[in-house]
Amino acid sequence: MLLGPSLVLSAILFSIGVAGVMLRRNAIILFMCVELMLNAVNLSFVALSTAHGFTGQVMVFFVMTVAAAEAAVGLAIILAIFRHTKSVDLKTMNLLQG
């Protein structure tokens, strides 16, 4: 069984995603890192469902749908702000602070 290794892998992927979110400044990239995190979790779900039955797999489908929805909304919002600032660099987005 590959339960252990695949969990480790998913943890690594998750951490990569986290690192990306932490380090990158481009909204699009950031969003992609989040997607990576989600899919890393999906991996563990799938892996775990081998042990605990299909609930995990069901979960994966939900997650994918949700990710899709988020993608749609997220990109829309990024577009919206792009119209204002002509940039998707988060460094410039600190009008709200203090």
Add this chain to the structure above:
Amino acid sequence: MNPSWIWLTIALPFIGFLVNGALALAKPEAKRVVAIVGPGVLLAAFAVAVGIFAGLWGNPPDQPLVFPLWAWIGAGGLEINLALQVDQLSLVMLLVVTGVGSLIHIFSVGYMVADPGFARFFAYLNLFMVFMLILILGSSLPVLFVGWEGVGLCSYLLIGFWYQEKANADAGKKAFIVNRIGDFGALVAMFILFWSLGTLEFAEIATLAPTTLAVGGATVTAATLFLFLGCAGKSAQIPLYVWLPDAMAGPTPVSALIHAATMVTAGVYLVARTSVLFAMAPLSSAVVAGVGALTAIFAATIGLRQYDIKKVLAYSTVSQLGYMFLGVGSAAYTAGVFHLVTHAFFKALLFLGSGSVIHAMHHAYHATHSHDDAQDIRNMGGLKRYLPTTFILMLLATLAIAGIPPFSGFFSKDEILASAFGRGAEHPIYYLFWALGAAAALLTAFYMMRMMAMTFWGENRTGATEREHLHEAPMVMTGPLIVLGVLSVIGGVINLPAFWPTPPHHGLERWLEPVLAPAARLMPVQIPHGATEYALIGAAILIAVVGLVAGYRTTLAKPITAAQQAPEEVGFAKVLFHKYYIDELYHSLIVRPLVGISRFVLWRFVDQGVIDGAGVNGSAGLMKSLGWLGTRLQSGQLGFYVIVFLVGAVWLLHSVIR
């Protein structure tokens, strides 16, 4: 008259106070009414007092008669009735206070009639009598304390009677506060007595103290010493005498009534009242006698170099009060009270006499719009031509205070000195006290004669034009003077010593015997007999005569210059003239530091700086600055937010891995 009418003696002046007070507020110009009511109520009270005295004359009570008015304070074991106590001692005081009081009230009608505050003056004066009588008649320490503080209040109001002058208001305030220092002692004494005896009633103290407390023990000594602190404040003894000379800022009748005849003797009265306790505490008695003797000589020296006629008399009062304490401190309570009585006579006379002198001088200066000091004896001289009656009477009083037989002062002062000398056999220190007393007697005779000489003899220095306006006071003022003159001369009769050819002997002593017996049992009076006694008497007379003659001679030896041209004092005379700089000392050592510390250390530093600044506003500021820090972290940078997020996440995850 039945003693149960005693409350009337207080009620009458109180009515007078109400009437005059109302008039003072509503209708100050109604001086005629005031002139009748003011002295009237006092005379009535005196009549009542005489009636009661007559009633008890035949059958003096062996136990004090207590007349409770109503229950005043009640808390736990402390039950205080507002009760009046009639016994031999309080009767003597009653007669003196109401009698002399009435005379002075009458005198005041003439003296104050020109003053716009006439009604207010008599309101205060009546109120003073109310409290003075409560003081005398109170059957327990707290009730006495009511009068004790009340007379202080009235003295405050009367000293500052002409409050438009800051100096007068200051003097009044000084008197009250210095007295308060004494009251502190009185209060503590009451606490000690209550918790050791369980009562503050004089009668019960007298019976309980000997059985409950140890003679010479710490309790009774502490109690009496604190009590004496109170007496020292009220009766102007070292170190609390400083207020009395300033008190002369008040109208002269006030000085006569309050600061000579009645209030200032309250301390002596209190010691006599609690004689049992003092008799049980030899140390305290010695302290009392010592302070008394010291004050007597100290004040007398200052009296040598005063030019304000009232200041001279003020210091002489301080000094005479010292005598009284020397007496009671020597267990000669009768002698103390005796001197209290005679002193009331001649000192009141002297003050009122000085009053009529000032009255005349003031009129003279007023008529000529001169601004010279009407009280400075350097501006007087040769007044006997203009004020013959006053002169004669004041001369009698001077002889009395100097101790020339057969004037009243001779007997009382001699008895005090004799008993002080007598106690010397037991405690040699008393010989020293006696010596001080004797020396003070010499000085007394000297400065009194100096004052008389500068005022009445020699050539007049008032000024040519002013001289025309000098004239004797009206009858309403001289009348009381004459009565007091008679009393000063024959006052000694109430307690003639054994050696005196004619009876009645020891009248006062036998009269007071029931009150003072308990004390006498513990600490008997020791009057030397035989040769010693006569030697002492001889010495006393000699001292008096020398003093008088020397005073007359030295004063009139060289011409005196009027106040304006008077040269600056030099050497020790200057120190005396400035009263040993005691006031300055107190002011710079106590008053100014206290105010300074309060303002700059306590208020500005501790209160506003530390507590409010650092503590209250400081913590508020700290909160704000911490908050400001938070806003800085809120940079708006998503990256940083993520980092904070992760830090939190790591911490949480760590918290479950153990």
Add this chain to the structure above:
Amino acid sequence: MNPIDMRTPLGIVTAMLPELIVVATSLVVLLLNAWRHRTAADSRLAGQVSLVGLVVALAALAALWSGGATAAGPPHMVALDGYRFAALGVVLVASIGGVLLALDYLEREGMLAPEYYSLLLMATAGMMYLAGAEDLIVLFLGLEVMSVPVYVMAAFNRRNVLSAEAGLKYFLIGAFASAFLLYGIALVYGATGSTALTVIGSATSAQGLPVMAGLGLMLLVIGLGFKVASVPFHMWAPDVYDGAPTPVTAFMATGVKAAGFLALVRVLMVGFPNTIDSWQPALGGLAAASMIVGNLVALTQRSIKRMLAYSSVAHAGYLLAAVWAGSRAGAAATLMYLGSYVLTTIATFGILGVLGRGGERDVTVDSVAGLARRRPWLAFALAVCMFSLLGFPGTFGFVGKWAILSAITAEHHRALAVVLVLTSLVSAGYYLPIVRSMYMKDPVSEASHAQASLPAAARIAVAIGVVLILVFGVAPQPVVTSTVETARAFVGTGLDRVADLRP
């Protein structure tokens, strides 16, 4: 009412009636928008329709609750107990408030897009799932169904760059956080073999808490902690609250926070009742941090809107303290405080909405000076809200705080209680100045506050809010009863401790 069998379609429909109504309304509104989306009247119509829908849902909820509906049969994915009903009630009230506040605001600010309401309703549906979820899958779905529309609502004012920035920030970090939550679900699932809270509960009760489950639990706490804006996962909140349109801010501060807390309570007390020691320290820490940071930073804010954002962080701290108690008393206190907080916040933002223009970011303490002279009732209402947020006796806020405090002190761990009262004291430092400015200072100019008057809809919301704050402040009896009752109906043996205030 008989127990509802959640296996039959009818049973499910009955049990989920309120949610279904809300979803349906949302779809109806969406459909409506297809034809009517041009004029102010259109968006107003959409608003009214959704209002009706929400009220109907509330009625259905009332019917269920008063019927005392209970579940029959094996574990199911959505809870069917008083606590869920109470939770739904809170959420619905919040979103009704959101609608009432929005009705005239959107028109005024020229955001004529009726979609707003369908988004709001959808988010509400999500909140209801989240608050009632008894299975982690439903929890996740509810969370997302709630979040995604709210991202959009935050960025709803397209003409306003701030609104857009708020939306983006919220979206990015929100997605990031939900990934954590999801990972938490995965780990818990892995550790216990189930996503049903009851099962997890019995499993953890039996075998204690394996590290994997512990990590999962913490990740769940992080995910929800983000939604409720608790320190240190709060950094987004001030910015987003600040940038979003005021009614949206109100909706986020009330609805989202409430749903998050209700879910948190259920997860912890149904899923991990007996391993309380594993999560109490964490929650205590979060609570203390939130109270301290929120209150201190709020102290220095000039803009009232931003100040309220930080104060909402502080209130998250108070609520976390209640959850920390981990007792029925704590659960009851959470409900009660949410009730008071939701009412007060709705009313406050409603008033704030009319005090300024263009997002109300420029409304400061000084700009309300002398409001009491010009608009006495408005000032009175705001003052009541401030005292309620401060937790002052006589207001609902005090009753809530009292409940929290007694829940904490019941745990023989009073440090948190002391922190709570001291930080509340600090909060007086920024709530009172508003009252002071309104009552004790004079208006800046003749013109000031001329336009500060509540439109009808918002007025209803504020009026109801203020009245309830005062009524429940003086006579909290009914609220106390219902919250205590619902909390008692909670499953989970771990809650039966002396800690529960039961007369």
Add this chain to the structure above:
Amino acid sequence: MNELLTSIGYNNWILPVLLVVPTAGALVVGLLKAEAAKRVALAVTVIELVLSLGLWVSVDTSSGTMELVRAYRWIPQWGITFALGIDGISLMMVLLTTLLMPLCVLGSFNYITKREPGYYALLLVLTTGMLGVFVAIDMFLFYVFWEVMLIPMYFLIGIWGGKNRLYASLKFFIYTMAGSLLMLVAILAMVRGAAVATGTVSFSYFHLLANAGAPGLVAIAPWLFLAFFLAFAIKVPMFPFHTWLPDAHVEAPTAGSVILASVLLKMGTYGFLRFAIPFFPSVAYSELVQGVVVSLAVIGIVYGALVAMVQPDIKKLVAYSSVSHLGFAMLGIWAATVQGVQGALMVMIGHGFSTGALFFLIGMIYERRHTREIAAFGGIARVVPIFSLILTVVALASIGLPGLNGFIGEFLVLVGSFKTYPIATGIATTGVIFAAAYLLWALQRIIFNRLDKPENETIPDLTVRELVVLAPLLIGIVWMGLYPKPILDKMEPAAKRYIEMARPGQPVEGVTITARAEGAR
């Protein structure tokens, strides 16, 4: 009289009615026009006074325990009832409050010139709050009243106050709240401990009193006491928690200062008597606490007097003098002798009268000259004799002149404390000297000395209305000075009961009886 009262069931309804009437009145007053508001407010407070007077006869204080105890259903789940009761001590406090309120209303007629309805409404709300604190015997209820009182006071100072009113009001609010919030935690902890011990959750005063020694609580008793102590010490105010008082006093409008000084401060001492000490006697009388409290009290007495001496502002002077006076009260309370406690109570009442009158007088002269600087006056006794007379009498009362009320309290406190703390009492007694110093000095600079400022030449003397305001206080000052016995008798059982709770096993009467017996032998 008593029959009449029982026939109308007075004892059954009086306490709740006393609480309801003012608030109801406030609702009415708030909606009226200025002139009407004044009159109605006055009417309400007078009715309140009349209603409360019946308590003097109807309450049987001989038992020393709570009378007229009524508990109304409120929040049963939390064991909270709307419970009211009254004993000799609270009786006096209630009467003091109800007596002062009409005077405060009447005294404000000219002083308050803006937003009158709100002002009088707040005064009435404040009345409810104050009365509630004194009659509440449910800790929740007590706490609610204790806090609710802050709001009207906050507005009174903040809206109708002086120049620096904003700072003063906020300081007052937060200062007082700081103390009470910790007390809130302590109360809850006590309820919890009692519940663990007995199984019943109840905020009832008696319940907590009975179970304050529960095992769960003994351990944390010092902390609980500390919380109560802070709340009350700030209110008293004890040094060093007093700095809110001068600001609040100076900025508050006359009526506000009067209420602050006469009633609010007493709540602190009342709290010690009623709650803090009876709950935790062993802590309150541990060596440490005794030392700290007594020294703080003595410091307060002397410090307050000295700082008062150098104040340029009359109101500040009086404020610091309050610190000094309340120091006496604290000393007496801790002395736990009948004299001490009775004295403390007399100080509380007496201070209410004399300081209240002082603030009224200051307000009256302020209305005429619009300044409180002592330096701005001098010699006005000639222009305003009646004012000066009354001011002098009141000042003397506050100095503690025998025959006026101030003396009774101070004397009893000092007598009582001397047994327990001789040294401290000795130092405290010096307070009588300083009191004379600062008050007489101020008196001299205000009404005596030369009248050198022309603007003082034309001050009008007191009007009839003002005399009506002052008369009751003056009567009280003299009456309590000459015949305090009835008041003392009313309070004595309660005082003794307090001592039994504070010092279990100590002979209440003190040493006096034994000494008498010895003497008789």
